[in-house]
Amino acid sequence: MSIIFSTMSRLFFVLMLVVSLYMLFRGHNEPGGGFVGGLIAALGFALLALAHDVATARRALMVHPVALMGAGLLLAFLSGLPGLLSDRSFLTHWWAEIGSLHLGTATTFDIGVYFVVIGGVLCLIFRLYEEVDQ
Amino acid sequence: MSFEWSILMALAGAAIARPAATYLGSRTGWVMALVPFVIFLTLFQHVGTIAGGETLIVQSSWVPSLGIDLAFRLDGFSLLFALLITGIGTLVTLYAGAYFADKPHREIGRFLGLILLFMAAMLGTVLADNLIVMFVFWELTSLTSFMLIGFDAHKAEARKAAIQSLLVTGGGGLVLFAGILLIGMELGTFSFTEVLARSGELVASPWIGTIVVLVMVGAFTKSAQFPFHFWLPNAMAAPTPASAYLHSATMVKLGVFLLARFDAVFADVPAFGTTLVVIGSITMMIAALQALRAEGFKAVLAQSTVASLGILVMLIGLAGEVAAVATVGFILSHAFYKAALFFCAGTAIHATGEASLRRLGGLARFLPVTAVAAILASLSMAGLPPFVGFISKEYLFEAQLTNDWNIIPIAVAVIVNAVMVGVAGVVSIRPFYFKAHRVTAVKHGETPGLLAGPLLLASAGILIGLFPNAIGQALIGPAASALHGSPIDVSFQLWHGLTPMLFLSFLVVAIGAAIVVYWDAIHAYLRDQHGLYRLLGDRGYQRVLDAVLGAARGSTRILQNGDQRRYTSVVIATVVIGLAIALVAGPAPISIAFPEGVLRLPLVLVLVLTAAGAIATVRARSLIAGLVCVGIVGFALAVIFMLNGAPDLALTQIAVETLLVILLTAVLLRLPARQKHSRTSSERRRDAMLATGFGGVIFIAVASMSAIPIDLRLSDYFGETSYLEAYGRNVVNVILVDYRAIDTLGEIAVVAFATIAAWALLRGPAAKPRIKE
Structure with a gap:
């Protein structure tokens, strides 16, 4: 592995995470969203895995990808419950206005999508490259 | 309650x-x-x-x-x-x-x-x-x-x-x-009461023939009528x-029940009654032959049950009040004597461990009450007075004689009823009183639980026969009226006078008695007729079953041969063929319109790049090289999206493309070294053909789709309301997380579960215990 690639990968990793979060949160009004954000974040971790090894990427992720996927699914599911309570309609979103910013359970839902995508992609990539490393 | x-x-x-x-x-x-x-x-x-x-x-x-x-x-x-x-x-x-x-x-x-x-x-x-x-x-x-x-x-x-x-x-x-679905489609209701009330409407429908055949097949399978006997x-x-x-x-x-229920609805359908009479008669004859040939205690009873069901189907096919009374009366008397006889057979077989009639005899010493119950039940089955079986048989003949049917069904009914008499005699006399093959020991005697059923049913047969009017008024009359569709005044009587029916009954008993006497000879003769019985047995069923299983095995061998590339080819070829059929047969004509001013210079340059990538992919010998070339096509596509004002799509395409290359490379590296991950010339030719077909069909589909005017109502609605109702300007994302959020939830759940399954499969080799070197 070239030293330039492995050094730059750390930088790119951080950059890609930041971009992915930016994509996630601006998604409601501009191109972006949980899905693309999740893909970019997953790419960041994949970069770490390629430049160093899977163990490094796993450490950076901190949780197991399958657990992340489950958490995302749970989050998306939970985001529908408030609407069920207030309007008797699952996934009818709640909104709160903070200044000019609208935040609501739709954002929680999108974060859920984000986690599912990261977890799903990474659990396959990690598994596949672990085998190659051995 | x-x-x-x-x-x-x-x-x-x-x-x-x-x-x-x-x-x-x-x-x-x-x-x-x-x-x-x-x-x-x-x-x-x-x-x-x-x-x-x-x-x-x-x-x-x-x-x-x-x-x-x-x-x-x-x-x-x-x-x-x-x-x-x-x-x-x-x-x-x-x-x-x-x-x-x-x-x-x-x-x-x-x-x-x-x-x-x-x-x-x-x-x-x-x-x-x-x-x-x-x-x-x-x-x-x-x-x-x-x-x-x-x-x-x-x-x-x-x-x-x-x-x-x-x-x-x-x-x-x-x-x-x-x-049933066809009936619901025609009448708009599944309520039987309403179907009954509107039967004229149903009979006038063009689907009536199909409906009758479907209902009949359902009933015939359940009630074991020819050819499902x-x-x-x-x-x-x-x-x-x-x-x-x-x-x-x-x-x-139940099949009889269904046919009887629908008899009122289908009464005016021309061939309905005739078909029932013919099928019922064929079933009766086959079952009567088989009953004489069978040697197991239960097998003989089972064949006679098939014959009885044939009689019932035939009776439903006959028209009139008497036929309705005969149907109901026979259902009742048959249920009584046949259940009792099965109980007796069960006790005899269970006590001796011997199921063949030819090896049972003299059981009356060990099972005296069961023997009496068997005699009583079989007298009802034989249709002798004063048992209820006699009354129902009289009605059976009366129903036949009052219908303008020719002699053949009557002859069939006489023969089959005579065989029933014979069977009744054989199953009650042989195992319990016959001297030959005397059983010398039994495993257990009679217990109250084993006796209650046969005794009650057998004595009910004679009680109803002696006092037929009570049950006639309370049960048989109302049931026959419900069948017939209008009230019937039933006189369920033991003695009808000297009628043609009584003469037929005498004839039946006489032939039946002869069958009892000569059973051994008839039985032995029929057992030698192997060819005939192969025709009547379940060979047809076996053939069909074998053919289905053979087809399943054959198609599995072709489709599931274990080669992933084969699976992918089959899937893609199916999609190509399906799309092509839909395009050719679809309502909209295929039209490829080239809008003006599409070919801007930047776009042309990117398209050339795409084409170059595609050609390189097809020509590439190494799989890794092919993968990289596919990547070129993918990224070029993203640029095309970008140039046409779809930044969302472009962004996603780039991310997916990158991940795809990373994932597929890993998969390729994991593959067992297969001739340096390369394809032969013929494989490349086949892949190229598939890819060209797929691309061509998709191109035509997309091109003719854009020629059709698009209904923009939904897009306009989402565009107008997305900020007002969901506080988001990115309509695509708002649809994903808000308008159609439950779809998205379903999709991410599917993605998650599919990924977990793939992940679990990938664990395989790593989880294996490693051999220390």
Whole structure:
């Protein structure tokens, strides 16, 4: 592995995470969203895995990808419950206005999508490259 | 209590049977028999009301969006069936408790649970007024029958018979379902009461022929009519209490029940009655021959049951009041004597461990009461006065003589009834009183549980015969009226005077007596006619089954050969062919329009890049190189999206493309070294052809799609409301997380579960214990 690639990968990793979060949160009004954000974040971790090894990427992720996927699914599911309570309609979103910013359970839902995508992609990539490393 | 609760009570009984058996032990039969008995009493309360000419209908909503109500109907005919089901069910439960006395208590519980579940299904089928509800219960009877035939699952023969009955009756059920759906489509209702009221409308419909055939096939499979007559004798692999209940007294009569119910609806369909008479007669003849040939105690009874079902089908095919009375009377008398005879057969076989009639004899010494019950029941079966069987046979002949049918069906009926007399004599005299093949020891004697059923049923046969008017007024009259569609004044009498029917009865008894005397010779002769019986048996079924399994094996060999590339090719080829067919056959003509000013210079440059990538992919020998070239195409596509004002798509495309290359490279690296990951020339040619076909079809589809004017209402609606209602300007994202959020939730759930499955599969080799070197 070239030293330039492995050094730059750390930088790119951080950059890609930041971009992915930016994509996630601006998604409601501009191109972006949980899905693309999740893909970019997953790419960041994949970069770490390629430049160093899977163990490094796993450490950076901190949780197991399958657990992340489950958490995302749970989050998306939970985001529908408030609407069920207030309007008797699952996934009818709640909104709160903070200044000019609208935040609501739709954002929680999108974060859920984000986690599912990261977890799903990474659990396959990690598994596949672990085998190659051995 | 309202009558429809009987079904729930039976279900509750089925649920508690198993735990109850572990507590009650040997008393299980006696205690659990209370369940059907209480239901019997509940239903019995309605006899007066129904005999007064009323029809009870209750309904509650089930699937309102499809027009399906949980509707139940109690009229004379369904009440007769419901009473038979619960009455004989009580005796079967009692008998089964004693029959399984030497088995572990768990077995009794399991058996009684199935019997009671079956009873609930039967009650549901005969009481349901909604055709869909009836179908659901109808299929439940097929399923429980499957479980009961295969009850001794360790026997290969029982498993085979169970699958055969399930395939035949379950398949017939599906055919019936098609008929029901057609009726619903034509009339817009599934309510039987309404179908009955609007039968003229149904008969006038162009689909009536199809509907009649579908309903008939459903009924014929269930009631073992030709050409589906073979499964019932094989179903004798079930424990005898189940045979007595399902395969003689109740379930197999469901087909008859259905035909009788629809007789009022289809009465004006030209060939309906004729077909029933012909099929019934053929079935009768085949079964009569087989009954003479069979040597197992239960097998002989089973064949005579098939013959009886044939008689019933023939009777339904005949028109008029007398035919309706004859049908009902025969259903009743047959249920009584046949269940009793099965009980006696069960006791004899269980006590001796010997199932063949030719090796049973002199059992009356050991089973005296059973022998008496068998004699009484078979006298009713033979149709001798003063048994109820005599009355029903008189009606059978009267129904035939009053219809303008020619001599053939009458001759068939005489022969078949004579064989019934012969069978009755053989099964009651041979095993119990015959001197030859005397049984010298039995495993167990008679217990009260083994006697209650046959004795009660056999004596009921003579009691009804002696006092026919009571049951005629209370049950047979109302049932026949319900069948006939208008009130019938029934005089169910033992003595009709010196009529042609009486002469026919004499003839029947005379021939029957001759059959009893010469049974050995006839039996031996018929057993030598192998060719004939191969024709009448279940060879056709076996052929069809083998062909289906062969086709399944063959297609699996071709489609599932273990090569991933083959699977992908098959999937893509299917998509190409499907799309091509849809394009050619679709309503919109294929038109490829080239809008003006599309070919801007940047776009042309990117397109050239895309094409170059595609060509390189096709030509690449190494798989890795091919992968990289596919990547070029993908990124070029992203640029095209970008140039056409779809930044969302472009962004996603780039991310997906990158990940795809990373993932596929890993997969390739993991593959076993297969000639340096390369393709041969012929493989490349085939792949190129597939890819070209796929691309071509997609191109035509997209091009002709953009030629069709687009309905923009939805897009406009989302565009206008997305910020006002969901506070987002990115319409795509708002649709994903808000308008159609539940779809997205479903999709991410599918992605998650599919990924977990793939992940679990990938674990395989790594999880293996490593061998230390």
